[in-house]
Amino acid sequence: MNFKDIPAHENVKRQLRDMVADGRVPHALLLHGPAGSGKFMLARFFAQYLHCEHPTSDGEPCGTCPACIQHQTFNHVDTLFVYPVVKTEKLKEPVSDDYIEEFRDFITSSPYMDFDKWASSFEKKNAQPIIYVYES
Ligand SMILES: [Zn+2]
Structure with missing residues (x-):
């Protein structure tokens, strides 16, 4: 493309x-x-x-x-993706890289990156995905 x-x-x-x-x-x-x-x-x-x-x-x-x-x-080593993620029982301080496989699959199948679709892709349905301060 x-x-x-x-x-x-x-x-x-x-x-x-x-x-x-x-x-x-x-x-x-x-x-x-x-x-x-x-x-x-x-x-x-x-x-x-x-x-x-x-x-x-x-x-x-x-x-x-x-x-x-x-x-x-x-x-690409100089291109970093930072995107909203959710906390889980296993991931108390999640960062984008914790969800890299899911993110790659998502943007491959949904290249226009609809945030609502991304948010609904998490198992924890009532959680609001966010970019946490410790991501930086
Ligand atoms: Zn080229």
């Missing part, structure tokens, strides 16, 4: 590519919008585009270099 496979957001995609082309990528970006609008996918593919060793002339990650392969398998 590439930027072109993410529907709409053409202006945002252009701005992201321009940042890279101009060598002016800020240390942090906030993508804001309605749930399920593709923000998460944009963030993922922007990270891949930044790390890609051979981006295409039309502004897409190549999809075949080692960095692209690492992104496609959620294993």
